[in-house]
Amino acid sequence: MHYFSQLFHYDHPWSHVVIGMWHKYPNPHCTHVVTIDVVDRSVDPQTGIIRTERILGCKQKAPTWIVRVFGGSEDAFVREVSYVDPKTQTATISSVNLSLSQFATCNEMIRYSPSSDNQRTVFSQTAEIQARMTLWRAAADKLENWLVQRFEQNAQLGKLGFSDVLRTMWETKDRQLACAH
Numbered sequence: 586m587h588y589f590s591q592l593f594h595y596d597h598p599w600s601h602v603v604i605g606m607w608h609k610y611p612n613p614h615c616t617h618v619v620t621i622d623v624v625d626r627s628v629d630p631q632t633g634i635i636r637t638e639r640i641l642g643c644k645q646k647a648p649t650w651i652v653r654v655f656g657g658s659e660d661a662f663v664r665e666v667s668y669v670d671p672k673t674q675t676a677t678i679s680s681v682n683l684s685l686s687q688f689a690t691c692n693e694m695i696r697y698s699p700s701s702d703n704q705r706t707v708f709s710q711t712a713e714i715q716a717r718m719t720l721w722r723a724a725a726d727k728l729e730n731w732l733v734q735r736f737e738q739n740a741q742l743g744k745l746g747f748s749d750v751l752r753t754m755w756e757t758k759d760r761q762l763a764c765a766h
Contacts, residue, residue: 587733589712597751599674599699602706605751614746617643635669689716
């Protein structure tokens with residue numbers, strides 16, 4: 586099993602980031618995400634927590650050896666479940682690959698929470714990546730290494746893309762408000 590984690594701050598308040606997370610895709614940095622389908626959305630009347638389940642459709646070039654060994658195609662699907670708690674100001678997103686999950690799984694967890702000054706948002710991301718081929722340990726290690734590298738690349742692209750989305754959504758609005766006064 587391989588692990589990935591990162592922690593950083595977005596220079597926007599939590600409320601802006603949570604609104605922005607529904608507009609993250611499509612963006613020019615994350616062209617591998619091609620479809621987003623909302624499967625279910627509900628609000629708990631007791632807590633006010635918003636639960637959303639989505640399926641993300643992705644297209645990614647897989648190395649030839651992976652396609653030969655495991656089959657499949659460039660099309661991949663990911664199940665994402667998010668919880669937004671307006672009272673505690675936390676948003677959590679968990680995701681897992683649906684495609685080729687019999688060979689490898691990637692369990693990702695994201696958390697957005699306000700920084701201590703409430704002007705920025707803390708972003709934490711972890712992923713556990715595990716190949717499921719106990720008989721072929723060498724192939725499993727190679728697959729896990731490739732998956733971790735791909736995950737890290739996509740995580741960096743996701744950070745760039747989301748930063749651009751937030752900048753476009755909020756800095757443009759802030760400038761318009763400043764000009765109106």
